[in-house]
Amino acid sequence: MLWVDRLIKPSPTNAPPSPGEPVRNDLAVATTVLFALILALGVRNQVYNAAQYATLNDGRMRIAYPDRWVLREQDDSGFTAVLLAGSSAYATRVEVSSRLLREGETLEQARFERSLQLASELTAYRELESVAMQVFDGAPAIVTTYGFVADPMSELGAIDLPVVVEAQDIQFVDDGWVYVISLRADATLWESAAHSFAVVRNSIRLRTPDDTGSAPEAVRGFEGVARP
Numbered sequence: 001m002l003w004v005d006r007l008i009k010p011s012p013t014n015a016p017p018s019p020g021e022p023v024r025n026d027l028a029v030a031t032t033v034l035f036a037l038i039l040a041l042g043v044r045n046q047v048y049n050a051a052q053y054a055t056l057n058d059g060r061m062r063i064a065y066p067d068r069w070v071l072r073e074q075d076d077s078g079f080t081a082v083l084l085a086g087s088s089a090y091a092t093r094v095e096v097s098s099r100l101l102r103e104g105e106t107l108e109q110a111r112f113e114r115s116l117q118l119a120s121e122l123t124a125y126r127e128l129e130s131v132a133m134q135v136f137d138g139a140p141a142i143v144t145t146y147g148f149v150a151d152p153m154s155e156l157g158a159i160d161l162p163v164v165v166e167a168q169d170i171q172f173v174d175d176g177w178v179y180v181i182s183l184r185a186d187a188t189l190w191e192s193a194a195h196s197f198a199v200v201r202n203s204i205r206l207r208t209p210d211d212t213g214s215a216p217e218a219v220r221g222f223e224g225v226a227r228p
Contacts, residue, residue: 031137051199054079056098060175061174066196085198087111088186089152094200095182101173110178111142111171120195121159123162124146141172143206147187162204166190168197170206 021196050067057076065071065081073080078097086092101110119125132145145168161197166187171180181200185193 002014005090041068051203052081053203054081054096056096057177058132060177061098061179062203063096063105063181064199066199069094069196072123073189083193086186086189087095087161089160090150090165090184090186091152092189092196094184094197095184096179097182098177099176099177101176107142107171107173107178111144114169114180115144116165117146118146118151123151124149132209133206135170135172135206136174139172139174141170141206164188170201170204172204 017055024166051064052067052069052071053062054071054074055066055077057061065079066083069081069083071079072079077099078093078095080093082091082093084133085090115127125146125148127144127146130142133141135141135145145166147164150163150165151160151162155163164187165184167182169180169182170222171178183193183197183200
């Protein structure tokens with residue numbers, strides 16, 4: 001058993017560690033692990049925040065969408081970008097449209113017209129909430145949350161259950177143009193799409209009025225009507 005004694009006894013050529021040396025080693029390991037975690041979080045945030053940009057109306061407006069999404073439709077007045085790798089038959093998406101503001105038209109009137117349009121186009125449309133917000137350098141915006149029922153598989157000739165969609169329209173006026181940014185996802189995936197939608201919201205600097213932290217003011221108007 002001489003070889004066992006040699007393993008457990010300190011080497012005659014090496015001095016035993018000082019009392020503080022194990023502590024220093026533990027601190028070095030902890031620092032390395034912490035650095036790796038911070039680096040991993042940084043890479044994760046870069047992936048989440050990576051974006052591409054679409055330019056509208058001869059460069060008047062520049063809006064971001066997540067880098068991993070696919071640009072399906074685009075012209076000078078708007079675009080649609082979708083997440084094709086989602087788990088729902090209804091692809092998570094952002095739809096952007098714009099038009100010239102009519103003479104004498106207000107943002108509230110434009111929002112009301114948009115609500116009437118959606119009620120006539122979407123099945124079981126329900127407006128849930130509409131609040132006043134701000135974009136860019138304090139420009140007024142109206143954010144409307146709503147839901148509807150979609151049947152994306154029917155367009156492919158397949159039979160499947162319809163999908164309840166949760167959506168949010170961000171509507172504002174800039175340089176004489178009315179912009180509508182519509183964020184849409186399967187209602188069961190709305191929370192998981194938060195990081196992707198934040199890329200869009202951050203590009204227009206969406207926030208509560210004056211960053212006071214107080215609850216946004218509710219906007220009166222269209223209450224929602226179902227289309228059979």
